[in-house]
Amino acid sequence: MTPSNQHQHQQQKKNSLGERIARLVHAHFDRLPTRSKPILRDDGTREWIPMCGVVVVRERLSKEKEEEEEEEELTCVAITSGAKCLPSSQLPNCTGLVLHDWHAEILALRAFNYWLLSEVKSVLTSSSSFASGSESKSTTSKFLRHTTTPKEAPNPPPFELHPSLKIYLYCTTAPCGDASMELTMAAQDDPTPWEIPPPSSTTLHPTHLQETPEEEEEEEEMQLTGRGHFSRLGIVRRKPARADAPSTLSKSCSDKLALRQVSSLISTELGLLVNVTPNAYLAGVVMPAREVSVVGCERAFGAMGRMGSLSLSLSLSQDMGGDGDGDRDGYQFRPFEILSVEDTIVEGLWKYAKPVSRVERCKPGTISAVWTVAPSGSAGGSGGSGGGGDGGGDGAKQLPKLYGSWTGLYETIINGMKQGFKASAPVGKGASALSRARMWGALRDLALLLSSSSSSLWGGCEGECGNEDGDGESEVEDWVQQVKEVVAAPSYAQFKRAVLATPTGRTRQRAISEAKKVLVPWVPNEGDDEWGLDVLTIDTKSKKRKR
Numbered sequence: 001m002t003p004s005n006q007h008q009h010q011q012q013k014k015n016s017l018g019e020r021i022a023r024l025v026h027a028h029f030d031r032l033p034t035r036s037k038p039i040l041r042d043d044g045t046r047e048w049i050p051m052c053g054v055v056v057v058r059e060r061l062s063k064e065k066e067e068e069e070e071e072e073e074l075t076c077v078a079i080t081s082g083a084k085c086l087p088s089s090q091l092p093n094c095t096g097l098v099l100h101d102w103h104a105e106i107l108a109l110r111a112f113n114y115w116l117l118s119e120v121k122s123v124l125t126s127s128s129s130f131a132s133g134s135e136s137k138s139t140t141s142k143f144l145r146h147t148t149t150p151k152e153a154p155n156p157p158p159f160e161l162h163p164s165l166k167i168y169l170y171c172t173t174a175p176c177g178d179a180s181m182e183l184t185m186a187a188q189d190d191p192t193p194w195e196i197p198p199p200s201s202t203t204l205h206p207t208h209l210q211e212t213p214e215e216e217e218e219e220e221e222m223q224l225t226g227r228g229h230f231s232r233l234g235i236v237r238r239k240p241a242r243a244d245a246p247s248t249l250s251k252s253c254s255d256k257l258a259l260r261q262v263s264s265l266i267s268t269e270l271g272l273l274v275n276v277t278p279n280a281y282l283a284g285v286v287m288p289a290r291e292v293s294v295v296g297c298e299r300a301f302g303a304m305g306r307m308g309s310l311s312l313s314l315s316l317s318q319d320m321g322g323d324g325d326g327d328r329d330g331y332q333f334r335p336f337e338i339l340s341v342e343d344t345i346v347e348g349l350w351k352y353a354k355p356v357s358r359v360e361r362c363k364p365g366t367i368s369a370v371w372t373v374a375p376s377g378s379a380g381g382s383g384g385s386g387g388g389g390d391g392g393g394d395g396a397k398q399l400p401k402l403y404g405s406w407t408g409l410y411e412t413i414i415n416g417m418k419q420g421f422k423a424s425a426p427v428g429k430g431a432s433a434l435s436r437a438r439m440w441g442a443l444r445d446l447a448l449l450l451s452s453s454s455s456s457l458w459g460g461c462e463g464e465c466g467n468e469d470g471d472g473e474s475e476v477e478d479w480v481q482q483v484k485e486v487v488a489a490p491s492y493a494q495f496k497r498a499v500l501a502t503p504t505g506r507t508r509q510r511a512i513s514e515a516k517k518v519l520v521p522w523v524p525n526e527g528d529d530e531w532g533l534d535v536l537t538i539d540t541k542s543k544k545r546k547r
């Protein structure tokens with residue numbers, strides 16, 4: 001096969017994978033109940049909504065067959081939709097129970113971590129690989145295995161994604177923010193091209209030049225304009241984009257996805273249990289062809305754009321046992337591929353897209369859907385991970401199966417809370433399983449399953465974990481005790497600080513700090529961390545009695 005033919009073959013294979021991912025995600029969303037989808041309002045206004053799906057691709061390698069290619073195994077692990085976020089002024093009233101950002105992409109990232117947490121719980125509660133002290137690297141999970149690490153390294157998190165996996169994110173629309181600025185420009189009423197300065201150190205890498213305090217303040221104000229200042233590219237932007245909307249400090253989906261190219265898909269908290277390996281990063285983002293701006297995506301995400309300098313500034317291993325060969329664990333800038341799907345294919349699959357015609361009345365939908373698949377090791381696929389709250393509130397009874405997949409979590413979200421509850425008076429039962437409080441609660445409950453003698457967490461490494469002096473068992477005990485102390489913090493603020501004080505937390509924070517040197521201006525979205533897990537016990541009845 002000639003080089004040109006080989007390139008063409010690889011491109012066809014990528015296009016085929018992108019289409020298969022898109023069709024799988026749409027097939028799942030189509031089978032959601034009507035209450036989770038956009039509607040046609042009484043006044044004739046049609047709702048539209050962005051939708052995302054996380055698909056895990058398992059490579060099928062067979063030495064017995066001689067075919068050049070074998071189809072991968074695809075599993076849709078999460079489906080989300082949404083287009084809203086919470087004004088900054090409301091954060092102090094959230095007490096961890098209200099979602100700050102329910103754009104589809106961000107819900108998808110949180111849903112992925114919920115699903116991964118359910119996989120960890122399934123492994124910990126299985127008798128075959130945990131309670132019996134199996135010495136195998138395999139687990140009851142199709143997606144997780146025990147961490148493999150050099151003997152001289154300290155105990156890392158006990159689990160990692162199986163190396164045969166790749167993770168893809170499918171989006172029906174381009175992420176808001178820098179990656180879609182060219183698309184936003186093209187959609188304006190005035191077709192006159194805007195004057196945009198050529199790429200330079202100030203547009204691709206805004207931090208390369210020293211700025212005065214006045215310029216830095218102006219930079220932060222620009223970030224608060226959403227879609228404003230179109231001539232400034234490569235900067236961090238906020239949600240929502242509309243100038244007339246209440247102000248927020250939620251960063252755009254482009255910026256949050258860009259940061260994940262350094263911090264990985266695994267959340268800070270879940271990083272206590274799941275090791276960051278190369279395939280813990282997004283392998284690719286799949287979008288309809290018309291939603292792909294090659295220039296915008298390269299600038300926002302690519303090695304030649306604003307993130308490019310991180311390839312040199314970030315070391316691969318960062319105290320995580322890596323050997324610097326590009327294949328070991330650790331934080332690094334790992335840009336994902338952009339895969340496109342033909343517009344005609346997506347048009348036939350998706351009827352909730354934003355209308356191209358300006359004549360038709362349309363508005364973004366107010367209802368968001370969240371669905372995750374049940375853990376692979378669960379008996380009969382019957383349960384979710386237990387989201388740290390009301391036990392049976394994962395929605396699996398309402399929707400046991402979706403497109404042949406057992407349900408782990410099913411929720412309908414309105415204004416950051418489960419449908420039927422108000423964000424203005426948040427209660428534990430109304431909190432989404434993806435909320436801060438419920439995710440922390442789930443991690444706390446999972447930590448209770450850890451045993452101080454659980455060296456089997458590292459695949460039966462008893463006597464070999466740790467150093468040559470045989471201190472492996474004591475190191476495991478220290479690690480288990482540390483995790484239990486971290487999750488038992490009295491407030492969310494202290495919990496976050498405790499996580500970042502761990503070896504894995506410090507490593508992650510160093511990498512994120514490097515990334516934020518090029519993702520500017522990154523203004524913290526603060527004001528919702530002075531509460532404890534007792535907020536999960538607040539219910540509607542107690543609220544009524546206080547009136």
